[in-house]
Amino acid sequence: MRGGYRVDVVRGRLTAAVGDELVAFWTGHHALDAEQARQRLPEVVVVLRDPGGEVAGVNSVVAADVALVAGRRFWLYRRFLAPGAPEEADETLLSAAYDVLDEEPDLPARPPRGLCVLVDDHVMMRRYPEAVWPGSQLLFAGYTPTRAQVRVRYFERDWSRSDGTHLEPRFERHVLATSDSVGADDVKALWRSEAALPPGEADRRIPEVLHVVTEVGGPVVAVSSAYLQRNAQLGLDFWHYRTFVGAAHRHSSIAAHLALAGRDRLEDRFAAGEAGSAAGILLEIESEPLKRHLPGGYWPTTGFTFVGVNELGAHVRVRYFPGVLAPPPPG
Incomplete structure (x- = not known):
């Protein structure tokens, strides 16, 4: 000193x-x-x-x-x-x-x-x-x-480290908003085949989609999306990031790969001044196998930290954007 x-x-x-x-x-x-x-x-x-x-x-x-x-x-x-x-x-x-x-x-x-x-x-x-x-x-x-x-x-x-984030050669990742080969109907077909969303929710969620993963030349097998919402515990707005992987591919590296890709894209938005009021990225882990497999407080592969459990029992993990300030005490 x-x-x-x-x-x-x-x-x-x-x-x-x-x-x-x-x-x-x-x-x-x-x-x-x-x-x-x-x-x-x-x-x-x-x-x-x-x-x-x-x-x-x-x-x-x-x-x-x-x-x-x-x-x-x-x-x-x-x-x-x-x-x-x-x-x-x-x-x-x-x-x-x-x-x-x-x-x-x-x-x-x-x-x-x-x-x-x-x-x-x-x-x-x-x-x-x-x-x-x-x-x-x-x-x-x-x-x-x-x-x-x-x-x-x-x-x-x-710390809990992911097994791998590399996307296998049989898969391709696309940005839905700019893709010429994958469209909204392809994403909704996955959700519908897996009974993943209630009726009407698919159309509302399409604008939130960031990435999709397909089999090469084949159907959509996974999708990621993000929406802006305040977290009550932290008192800040976050991009709530979520992934959905079809049942047949849940033992692959797709979820970890999408977590990294989504993190990087949202951080690029922040660096470009396009993150709005978001203080960072927040995950709500609902999958019981994932909770058991990666229970540690910090995930060094993606940089997310465990901060609590929400009202539904999901693990809440957060990654702040660089330089973001903590909110003042409530009241």
Whole structure:
């Protein structure tokens, strides 16, 4: 860090001398009383020291189930900084704690899936307004009933990677709006043959279609679409992206391929200033096999993060567009 500050990792190696320093630091700043400070020592991860070697900040974690994120278990992050600590100390301590915990070898029976920060400091919200903090990569997942901002980042051990996204040579992908070989009737034929949509819905949904996949020279076997809608948990508008793959092809890579293709097309729209009010892309995963096969908090292949479950039990995953800001607290 600038100015001669440094970060020391103390998790799993806390000495009595450092413990006494931390107790004195907390009590001296009236952050905790002596008993509370002693109880917190086993939870400390890293310590910030000033150029003279004195304690200038400390963070700690405790395992907790986060209700907003479908009750998934996280390390709940806390920190205390001395007045005058550098502004970048927050992001530095967060990133250091994440790195330490991500590599921790001895895990409890029900290990936390990642790091969670509850931000109730409005000064910090204004200082770091992005939906995804640039340094620590903590992602905005909504607000608690007490108007605290919830941010999460999953450990690499809780990532789920897709088996593959390459489209097999027997298939072709088309942009419906510009295709000369595939039309709306071909898409509706797939939906009709699979009894995928109620009567009348197919005509309404055609303008939302982005891509279709056909067998080479054959019928449509899969389709993707997107519609703009506000997500209540996140308080932002998103492109709700969905794919439908015919039953005969659901064990192929088509769904993953369409997820990547749709993501890229919608991000191109954003870069061109054509995304409207959308803050990013949102998936609602209804497929039970897919939920079981890819349960991890983060999908590195497509860049989507699990943020909760909707009223129908679908897994909600989000990918923000670059530079998008989190909304202010409700009310």
